[in-house]
Amino acid sequence: xxxxxxxxxxxxxxxxxxxxxxxxxxxxxxxxxxRPLIQxxxxxxxxxxxxxxxxxxxxxxxxxxAYFGRNSGLERKLKDGGKTNLLNRLRxxxxxDETYNFIQQDSPRGLGHAVSLARDLVGDDPxxxxxxxxxxxxxxxxxxxxxxxxxxxxxxxxxxVPSDRISDYGVVDIAHGTGQVQHLKGLVEKPAADQAxxxxxxxxxxxxxxxxxxxxxxxxxxxxxxIQLTDAIAADIEAxxxxxxxxxxxxxxxxxxxxxxxxxxxxxxxxxxxxxxxKSMLRQRMNxxxxxx
Ligand code: UTP
Numbered sequence: 001x002x003x004x005x006x007x008x009x010x011x012x013x014x015x016x017x018x019x020x021x022x023x024x025x026x027x028x029x030x031x032x033x034x035r036p037l038i039q040x041x042x043x044x045x046x047x048x049x050x051x052x053x054x055x056x057x058x059x060x061x062x063x064x065x066a067y068f069g070r071n072s073g074l075e076r077k078l079k080d081g082g083k084t085n086l087l088n089r090l091r092x093x094x095x096x097d098e099t100y101n102f103i104q105q106d107s108p109r110g111l112g113h114a115v116s117l118a119r120d121l122v123g124d125d126p127x128x129x130x131x132x133x134x135x136x137x138x139x140x141x142x143x144x145x146x147x148x149x150x151x152x153x154x155x156x157x158x159x160x161v162p163s164d165r166i167s168d169y170g171v172v173d174i175a176h177g178t179g180q181v182q183h184l185k186g187l188v189e190k191p192a193a194d195q196a197x198x199x200x201x202x203x204x205x206x207x208x209x210x211x212x213x214x215x216x217x218x219x220x221x222x223x224x225x226x227i228q229l230t231d232a233i234a235a236d237i238e239a240x241x242x243x244x245x246x247x248x249x250x251x252x253x254x255x256x257x258x259x260x261x262x263x264x265x266x267x268x269x270x271x272x273x274x275x276x277x278x279k280s281m282l283r284q285r286m287n288x289x290x291x292x293x
Contacts, residue, residue: 006127009053013027017257028133032263041131044130044143048141049144054118110229112226112227112228127207128207129204133253142205142248155206160200163193171197171198173187181243182244187231189228189230202244205245
């Protein structure tokens, strides 16, 4: 492992694709089965050796603090009731107070802006950025795959994207490399499909050299009039270098309703205690649909 100890979780976006739910519920708190999206992200970070968590939020700390903080009253009730399994499950969501911090992004000026706010807390070491709405189903957690291959320059997770959807993504321009690690010569945020430099889109996992903060400093807004992390990495490629990492796993965009639904189905079918009942329910539903067609 490489000594990457800190992860930044930018969760200050508006989450408009999930309105009206996100009017009052933060997107990262939407549950996938029985854990909020942010829990999957934190678990993935822990599996990669991260032990300091920095959340960039829009509303300050209240929701996440309530979630990651200890609920002693509930713990006591479960303990007194002999509900050890539930108690253990509850405790796994606790983070030690000294391991996490909050930063407030007053208005959603873009992912790059959100990351720039973490400069003082990150300091001078390489760090991870995880977007919790990109949930990745993988035998080996993706951030751990990346940390194992990290060599000091920026590294971003990539996946092949169909051409009719490529203009929704940041897209990498590959200099060389055909395996999992590709050396990049450029990045373009949301290119027109016929101008995409490759079929590989950027997914929400990054290992970044702290030189990124100088690039973000004073960076002009880019696509969507937002301060784009992609633009800062692109500007730093010559000085620091950047690799794309074609991870092993399947990624779901849980910031979109369709991706969230698919992830729910896949994760439910993975859970031993849910699988059989869920499968037969799906079968019955499909049969009803076929009969009605
Ligand atoms: P998205 O592109 O999914 O935007 O942000 P969004 O605002 O959350 O959702 P929609 O598009 O309106 O439905 C990707 C990640 O970057 C964070 C978001 O919280 C999400 O985790 N982000 C985005 C910020 O923290 N700040 C920003 O200014 C923008």
